[in-house]
Amino acid sequence: MLPEVNLGISFFSLSTNIVPIPHPNPDNFLTFALQNKRNMSYRSHTCGELRIDHVGKNVKLAGWVQKSRDLGGMTFVDLRDRYGITQLVFNMETNAGLCEKARSLGREFVIMIEGEVAERSSKNPDRATGDIEIVVNDLQVFNPSKTPPFTIEDETDGGDELRMKYRYLDIRRSPVQSKLIFRSKLAIETRKHLDSQGFIEVETPFLIKSTPEGARDFVVPSRMNPGEFYALPQSPQTFKQLLMVSGMERYFQIVKCFRDEDLRADRQPEFTQIDCEMAFVEREDVLNTFESLTRHLFKAVINVDLPDFPRMSYDEAIGKYGSDKPDLRFDMPIHPLNETVKNQGFVVFDNAEYVGAISVEGIAEEYSNKDIKKLTDWVQRPQIGAKGLVYIKYQQDGSIKSSIGKFFSDETIKEWLDQLGVKPGDMLLILAGEKDKTLKQLGELRLEMGRRKGYLDSSEFKPLWVVDFPLLEWNDDSQRFYAMHHPFTAPAVEDIEKMESQDREVLKNLKANAYDLVINGAEIGGGSIRIHDRKLQQRNFDLLGFTPEEAEEQFGFLMGAFEYGAPPHGGIAFGFDRLCAVMNHQSSIRDFIAFPKNNMGRDLMIDAPAKIDEEQLKELQIKLDPKVK
């Protein structure tokens, strides 16, 4: 039986309850009904397209009320749709009823109007439609709106949480909407270009198998196979390699991937990759193909001609910039100082494995002792972790001020400065300690000083291929190697024989045929030439601590495939969210995602995740751990 309800005339009285308007057919569904019966479409033009040439034309527009101004005899309404804003004008003298109705319109009401395009007396040169306005002769309200919880303007007063909860309103704001439109453009240009290069987009499955290697998987219990689980893919890696074994030769996909990681500020549990793989290629083929894609995207979408894509080895990037993704919008390289400053009696330098410095232009006079104290605090923060900071100011007058004057003579220091090409007015900042850590700290310090100098405000783009990554990373805690890229990455050709070594130091120094694309210090993508030989793949799993049984259980299908004529192949994946952000000089990916999750992995708008019915758990034959309330 149906529940007892009596809605009376509620559908028809809905908007009248909120905005009483004495109009014959003012309301939501009735309006909609009449509309349909007349079989007319909702608009003749968008709110972004009317110009002076249209003056005198009768038009029909639909959209949202951006704002309205009541100037007594006249009421002006800004009508907004995706395409722009058009000014409407209602005249109390010529049509009082309609003008009254217009006065009652609130922000974000959805309306349709008909009227005549007229030339504006006071034009608005900042708006594409600023030469005209519409003298309205008919107005229909499709839907009223409650007062939005934050202003729907370019600058809003809404906080992050509130904007995520009402994301559908946040997207009405032009800065957010334009980012989503940008993303759509970027995706279609990616597809057009890769299609033109003979790439085939193949959809790989989302319900796959969990593998303990790599990040944590999201899993999906299988009802039809009780006790078993699918996993959501962290990437389509094995499938794209299988597609190469299949002879697809050039594969791509713009695809969602999933990682159940504790979320840092700018991570999302689901993210999007431009995922690619090619057969019969060497590193340079892949690099050139994706340099060409990147150039196309920058030109087609933001009309930027990218400069050269230099190649830099991982070792050089770390040694020179303290990072495997150096921002090359400015140079400020790290100067290794071991040869220069050690064994001269200063215990901090003498005891350090590594001493290095960066030279910052023209700040010697500008930085007070207090500033240096603050900078020292900054490098000593746990996120950076330096023990201390040595500074040397090369004053404009040629004199030296430093924190190590007690240990080195001005002459000695001047010799260093000359050697390093430091000029009067510059300041040298020195860190010392364990080599890897100190280089990383210098890398962070370099970025911070670049930021302070305004070098990061540059609107230019500096791409870079970082190549020759290490194959393996040793982890002291678990006493095993991890793959630096992933377990399918081929070693550098000249290191293949060394894969057989039992010597951990030899293995630590193995190079991978792996590469990253870096733009302005952000990792846009990474890839590698893959192993296509079963024995070599098995050896790599050995090195990563897999027993032969584990390797077979988890990746037997791939190693099996290698026995049926696997071609040489390699590929790359671009972080699509990141690419969107970098092309817009934004640091956060979140606004390029229509419905992002917060740092707890929650969608605040739909309130997910959520509890599910007992019935569902029963069907899946799983139980909640009793500890969970």
Added chain:
Amino acid sequence: MLPEVNLGISFFSLSTNIVPIPHPNPDNFLTFALQNKRNMSYRSHTCGELRIDHVGKNVKLAGWVQKSRDLGGMTFVDLRDRYGITQLVFNMETNAGLCEKARSLGREFVIMIEGEVAERSSKNPDRATGDIEIVVNDLQVFNPSKTPPFTIEDETDGGDELRMKYRYLDIRRSPVQSKLIFRSKLAIETRKHLDSQGFIEVETPFLIKSTPEGARDFVVPSRMNPGEFYALPQSPQTFKQLLMVSGMERYFQIVKCFRDEDLRADRQPEFTQIDCEMAFVEREDVLNTFESLTRHLFKAVINVDLPDFPRMSYDEAIGKYGSDKPDLRFDMPIHPLNETVKNQGFVVFDNAEYVGAISVEGIAEEYSNKDIKKLTDWVQRPQIGAKGLVYIKYQQDGSIKSSIGKFFSDETIKEWLDQLGVKPGDMLLILAGEKDKTLKQLGELRLEMGRRKGYLDSSEFKPLWVVDFPLLEWNDDSQRFYAMHHPFTAPAVEDIEKMESQDREVLKNLKANAYDLVINGAEIGGGSIRIHDRKLQQRNFDLLGFTPEEAEEQFGFLMGAFEYGAPPHGGIAFGFDRLCAVMNHQSSIRDFIAFPKNNMGRDLMIDAPAKIDEEQLKELQIKLDPKVK
């Protein structure tokens, strides 16, 4: 510590172990290494592009050995890549060593060759490269191949399960590979067209919230929110509606969707939709927009000009063809016979709620009594479920043979036949019973007779919009209404007021503003104009048996959004897998999916789903039901 391993020269001896070839650098990784060192790319041309104009050119090709023929002095090898097949020739006289090596090549070995293009003496007109062959002067083997478990030819000897297990080999077969390439083309043309029409592709989230309405969800336990689950989307329905509230106006997405249903032969737990939504539209706007998309796809991808897209009401489709997705490649309509045949003393007709017939051309003489007996068995199968079959043969000589001669005179029957336009040579097949069931049975019988007549072999395409679906379906078992399309579908404008009725019969007759695109009897897509009014949406939930609390908990975010200026909107979703199949006159979607699952939802290649570690379950704070072994 590392496990003890000694691979010796195994990488380099791998292929020699299988195919001993006395060549200085025959093997996998060493070849690969030298290749890289020479910094040459793997090929100058594909195996599909060389023509008579290339004769005399030195070329380099890479690919798979399709087959080889050893004719004593000469060895011919067909080399295959994604683009075609090229014949290689090795001459024992001019290069014995190389010819020996070529003789040892097995099927599916991956090789690279260099050689000179030569004109063939016996040309092969069936092959694009059939005018030429390559006289090979260098051969490198990248990877050998075990004998494939089935033949890699257009027609294969592999069964379904075997081909799914070795899907990477199945995809090497041209009929499968070409289907995936077709799919990729169709996707890019879809995107290009919708982009040209101002649609924005927006990625909606995959980790959303489970809703009990509709099909069963796949769920994903949340580690960060113990005891809570995400669900994988059955469609992006609510998100696309929210995007309309957001002012995106024209949204689309080619997107994976998920349903945990018991799988029928041609269902997959993950499938792909072209998902669309538009604001400020009426039904005809949506229909015209997607008729134009469909026309574009057929023209651009298979060069077919589609005929008209007629509109037919649901009631007409059911009444005339016994199906809401009639195949219009042939007519053979159902003739309702209640007025004609009832109350004349034949109890089978008199007691039936409904009597109807189809007339099949030119088979009166052809069908023997035995054939009719078989056809009667066919309609009585449980899948069809008719009680019996009445036939009337209108013989070429004008005489009548029927199974109801005892009850009706030949004159009476002839009157019926004339009235229905049945001609000599035709046979009338009559079913009687409960109306809905009998119409469905007649629909099935119509399709079967069409199939037998060869009408379904037609290569033409007959599109059709079915419109005016019922809004609600009453379920006797659960004593409640279900949404025929989904709970967000707007009622027909003229039925809005009737939504307030308490009368079940009135409610059963409510029409929805919903529509399906049908091509050749397959449902390609379906959609509707949506409700954009909170009160009406709430009333619809009431009718579907939701308490106000349940409605709020599950869809409060959407109803909330309707209060902030929701525009009128509607949309549609096309089944992308189905569209691929229909455009290729295929009945199964499976081959258009790169890595499909079997009827138990298993991926036989990667062997998923699978058990996961205790550790993973612990982190997720779930336990397997102890009943699960």
